[in-house]
Amino acid sequence: MRIVVDLNRCQGYAQCAFLAPDVFQLNGEEALMYDPNPDDAKRLQVLRAAEACPVKAIVVERPVDAEGATKS
Amino acid sequence: MNRWPLLTDLVSAFKARGQIVIVGASLAGLRGAEALRNAGFSGHLTIIGDEPHEPYDRPPLSKQVLAGWVPADHTKLPRLRAIDAEWRLGVAATGLDRANQRVRLADGDQVPFDRLLIATGTRARQWPNPAEAALDGVFTLRTCDEAARVRARLAARPNRVLIIGAGFIGSEMASVCRELDLPVTVAERGSAPLVGALGGAIGAIAAEIQREHGVDLRTGVSVAALEGDDGGHVRRAYLSDGTTVDADVVIVSLGSIRNTEWLDGAGLAAGFWGVACDAGCRAFDINGVVTDTIFVAGDVARFPHALYEYQLIALEHWDNAVRGAEIAAHNMVSLEAERWAHLPLPAFWSNQFGLNIKSVGVCPFGEEIVFTQGSVKERRFAAAYGRRGRIVAAVTFNHAKWLEYYAAQIERSAPFPPAPAGFDQPGDMKPVPAAFPDPRTPTATPVVVLTGHDPTERGAVFHVPDR
Numbered sequence: 364m365r366i367v368v369d370l371n372r373c374q375g376y377a378q379c380a381f382l383a384p385d386v387f388q389l390n391g392e393e394a395l396m397y398d399p400n401p402d403d404a405k406r407l408q409v410l411r412a413a414e415a416c417p418v419k420a421i422v423v424e425r426p427v428d429a430e431g432a433t434k435s
Numbered sequence: 436m437n438r439w440p441l442l443t444d445l446v447s448a449f450k451a452r453g454q455i456v457i458v459g460a461s462l463a464g465l466r467g468a469e470a471l472r473n474a475g476f477s478g479h480l481t482i483i484g485d486e487p488h489e490p491y492d493r494p495p496l497s498k499q500v501l502a503g504w505v506p507a508d509h510t511k512l513p514r515l516r517a518i519d520a521e522w523r524l525g526v527a528a529t530g531l532d533r534a535n536q537r538v539r540l541a542d543g544d545q546v547p548f549d550r551l552l553i554a555t556g557t558r559a560r561q562w563p564n565p566a567e568a569a570l571d572g573v574f575t576l577r578t579c580d581e582a583a584r585v586r587a588r589l590a591a592r593p594n595r596v597l598i599i600g601a602g603f604i605g606s607e608m609a610s611v612c613r614e615l616d617l618p619v620t621v622a623e624r625g626s627a628p629l630v631g632a633l634g635g636a637i638g639a640i641a642a643e644i645q646r647e648h649g650v651d652l653r654t655g656v657s658v659a660a661l662e663g664d665d666g667g668h669v670r671r672a673y674l675s676d677g678t679t680v681d682a683d684v685v686i687v688s689l690g691s692i693r694n695t696e697w698l699d700g701a702g703l704a705a706g707f708w709g710v711a712c713d714a715g716c717r718a719f720d721i722n723g724v725v726t727d728t729i730f731v732a733g734d735v736a737r738f739p740h741a742l743y744e745y746q747l748i749a750l751e752h753w754d755n756a757v758r759g760a761e762i763a764a765h766n767m768v769s770l771e772a773e774r775w776a777h778l779p780l781p782a783f784w785s786n787q788f789g790l791n792i793k794s795v796g797v798c799p800f801g802e803e804i805v806f807t808q809g810s811v812k813e814r815r816f817a818a819a820y821g822r823r824g825r826i827v828a829a830v831t832f833n834h835a836k837w838l839e840y841y842a843a844q845i846e847r848s849a850p851f852p853p854a855p856a857g858f859d860q861p862g863d864m865k866p867v868p869a870a871f872p873d874p875r876t877p878t879a880t881p882v883v884v885l886t887g888h889d890p891t892e893r894g895a896v897f898h899v900p901d902r
Binding site for chain 2: 365366367369370371373374375390391392393394395396397398399400422423424425
């Protein structure tokens, strides 16, 4: 799966690093490092992390169906 | 009721059946395409990119990728909606024929357009000596292919890495080398790391941080020559102070060059600082007349900004690419009354040496700086930049939560020094010179540049603040 974190928004609350530690890590106190293309098996973890982000900085790719419409 | 139903009909017909070409298949190109579809454009959409890869994110390349945590081909950008585009990847645009509204491609094809979005961005400035640049072990870092090659060399544990240029990317790469416990030398022509972007007062702190982490930092020196061994591998660098550095990996990090050469002869206001456009992302021609069909977004755009005396500003920032592309796309399919302006408060971040460095505003516009929160000694602080009694920018080191406070003040041109924020204020809150180098001195090109008022200025004229 594909994600991107808007690091202008990110303020280092680290909720993502608790909920999906294989995907999000803090380098020091508030510098976020993350895996932009994590394994699909981590989808649930990543969605939880995105939901928990206090500043909504995590953007997750929306799956596209056969007709090219995006699903929510 | 629109007084000119013909125009409304024209826009409706264009949205249904028009042809839009986007040149540039990176962050701005992708987000622009998505925004066009979101705005109801259902005509033909072509995206042209010189790299063979689908759009990927570049900021992780000098951090997670170089550190080996994420493979170089694992930064593909998430798609936010289906865009139903014709992709022409791996083929560069080589010319623009405005009279016939066509983009010429390197493979000889021509792609017609009704409206064009220019999002060709920048490329890494190469080492100026071609023979030395061709030595094995000499790299630049801009694309994922380059990142893969540099990562492979770092994984092979070189004896010493030399990084030429201590801007943000150079400093981030030095940080990764130290994380990997690799010996690293950084050579910077300026007086300190980050000095072009953040000034000498912050640069002095950045220099301390690099040295604390074991970087062999050489400032005020340039690299005069690179020398290879008999096998064509780089082995030594000669510095302008007469010293030498033995290094088997050299990464050239001297800033970027805007990709405008393909527009030569097209009659647009395109040059060293990018393609000039209005605040609605419409390109200017060489006479300063705004075009109706050609739009610009991302690193290659140069647009007037109300917060900075309406000087044209060039911004190599992630959110400028996203937001600029969204606004350009909206304006491409909208009538005059519905157009939006692109007036972002510039913002960027950098992760290095375990620190989260963030900034808002245009720091080099500032003449003075004041440390307003936290502790420089503990490497967690906020500082504000001022010019003629108003706040124009701010920077934080591990103090990101406070940046919004300063952003709000910059947006309304609040007084400088700013009113104290929160708690944890340092004892001495006296403004000191921000100490930016004369922008005309040669160094890595900064990522934010105020380039004066003339939209048709094509050359390398910096705005020099009054001092």
